[in-house]
Amino acid sequence: MSDERLRIAAAQYPLDRLDGWQAYADKLAAWVGEAAGQGAQMLVFPEYGALELAALLPEDERADVAATYGALQAHVPNFIALHRELAERHGLYILAASIPVRQPDGQYRNRAHFIAPNGDYGHQDKLQLTRFERVQKLMQAGEEIAVFDTVFGPVGVCICYDSEFPLIARAQVEAGARLLLVPSCTDGMAGYQRVLIACRARALENQCVVVQSPTVGDAAWMPVVDENVGAAGVFGPPDKYFPEDGILARGTFNQPGWVYADVDLHRVDRVRAHGQVSNHTDWARSLSLPVRRLALL
Numbered sequence: 001m002s003d004e005r006l007r008i009a010a011a012q013y014p015l016d017r018l019d020g021w022q023a024y025a026d027k028l029a030a031w032v033g034e035a036a037g038q039g040a041q042m043l044v045f046p047e048y049g050a051l052e053l054a055a056l057l058p059e060d061e062r063a064d065v066a067a068t069y070g071a072l073q074a075h076v077p078n079f080i081a082l083h084r085e086l087a088e089r090h091g092l093y094i095l096a097a098s099i100p101v102r103q104p105d106g107q108y109r110n111r112a113h114f115i116a117p118n119g120d121y122g123h124q125d126k127l128q129l130t131r132f133e134r135v136q137k138l139m140q141a142g143e144e145i146a147v148f149d150t151v152f153g154p155v156g157v158c159i160c161y162d163s164e165f166p167l168i169a170r171a172q173v174e175a176g177a178r179l180l181l182v183p184s185c186t187d188g189m190a191g192y193q194r195v196l197i198a199c200r201a202r203a204l205e206n207q208c209v210v211v212q213s214p215t216v217g218d219a220a221w222m223p224v225v226d227e228n229v230g231a232a233g234v235f236g237p238p239d240k241y242f243p244e245d246g247i248l249a250r251g252t253f254n255q256p257g258w259v260y261a262d263v264d265l266h267r268v269d270r271v272r273a274h275g276q277v278s279n280h281t282d283w284a285r286s287l288s289l290p291v292r293r294l295a296l297l
Contacts, residue, residue, distance in 0.1 A: 002153040004266040009040035010211050010232035010249075013097065014256040015052040015219040021075070024053060025082055035258050036090035042152070044213040044232075047110070047126075047160045047185040049097025050079060054222050065136055065224055069100045069108050076101060084119040091117045093150060095181050095213075098126070098159055100139070107140040112157055112183055114148050122148055124157040128165055147175040153265060160184040163198040163212075166205065170283065173206040178268040182212045187227040196233065203235040203246060207272045207280040209263055210235045216254045229254055234261035239275040241267040 011031065018024050035043050053075050054062050061067040076099060083096045094115045100108040110126035110133070125142025126133075133139040145168060148155045156172025156179070163169065163182045172180060182199050186192040195212065203210040214230030231251040238246035249261035272280045 002265075003151050005262070005264050006041045006152050007039050008042050008044065008211055008234060008261050008263055009035040009038065009258045010044045010213040010234060010251070010261075011046060011049075011258060012214060012216045012230070012232045012251050012254070012256055013046050013049045014217040015049065015215060015222060015225060015228065017055045017219070017221050018052065020056060021078065024056070028082060029086060031258075032086045032090060032092075032094065035260075036092060038258070038260060040092060040258070040260060042093040042095075042150075044095045044181050044211050045097035045183060046213045046215045047098045047112070047183040048225050049183070049185070049215055050099035051222060051225050052097075052219075053079070053099075054224075059221075062222055066138055068222075068224065069102070069138060072100060073102050080113055080115075080121065083113065083115050084121060087115040087117055088119045093117060095157060095183060098183055103140060105140075108138055109140050109142055110159060111142075112159055114155070114157060114181075116150065122146060124159065126159040126162060127168060128161050130161050145171045147172050147177055153178055156180045158182050158202070160186070160195055163195055163202060163210075166202065169202045169206060173208055173280070178208050178265050179263070180206075180208060180210045182210060184212055184214045184230060185225060185228060186214065186230055187225075189229060192230040195230075199233065200235050200246060204237050205279045205283070207237045207239070207275060208268055209248070209265065211261075216256055231255075232259035234259070234263065236267070237271055237275065237279070239271050239277065241271045241275075 096113045098112040101111040115121040124146045154176035156177040215228035234248040236242035251259040
């Protein structure tokens with residue numbers, strides 16, 4: 001039997017120019033400790049937030065994307081170990097900021113690690129690459145949609161652009177997810193709005209809860225993520241048992257810090273059973289309808 005109520009913390013995370021690994025570890029420990037002190041049970045960090053570690057690299061490596069990704073690989077084991085230690089210390093779930101992870105063929109996957117309170121962890125790779133990621137010719141799309149079983153029930157992760165593809169989220173929901181986590185990194189208002197609209201649409205059409213966590217602020221020292229805009233948010237369907245606008249929590253635009261939401265996942269079950277509409281169950285019919293084409297030239 002899963003717990004139905006949880007407190008979620010979504011990060012509006014700034015990329016700071018840190019002077020060493022210990023500075024990064026101290027910053028992350030402070031962030032996690034603050035959220036834990038506010039009673040959070042699940043923490044969500046953004047896409048590419050781990051590129052903050054590029055501050056530890058020489059300037060010539062930071063200027064080259066391939067060199068940056070390659071040099072970051074030395075930090076991946078410590079990055080995972082740090083998040084595991086913090087999750088165990090505070091007894092909570094952490095979706096770590098995504099980080100490029102090198103594959104056997106030399107390409108990279110944009111990977112988000114999801115860590116349990118006991119230190120166990122799994123990952124979700126980004127499945128749909130943006131034009132920027134494709135042009136680099138370094139990043140490789142993931143090949144599996146993951147669903148993580150937790151004490152709060154199954155949880156899905158849609159990394160930024162993945163949230164804009166309804167069938168990815170739908171597969172996670174059909175596997176039992178009532179909660180979707182969306183780490184994001186967008187360098188302009190249009191990109192942020194696309195992911196925001198996608199999050200709210202996924203919450204509406206699946207009658208579930210969706211959490212968005214963005215990078216925020218400028219990081220001129222790191223060309224790959226030099227501009228970051230957005231606000232964290234927690235969204236549900238605009239229907240019975242949820243706010244009329246579907247917004248459970250919303251952060252101040254581009255302001256670093258945590259955004260908290262107290263979520264009752266039992267309301268997902270109730271709205272699916274008794275809501276004004278039945279988006280969750282009506283999906284099957286819409287996908288099975290034939291298409292009729294008419295010539296009206």
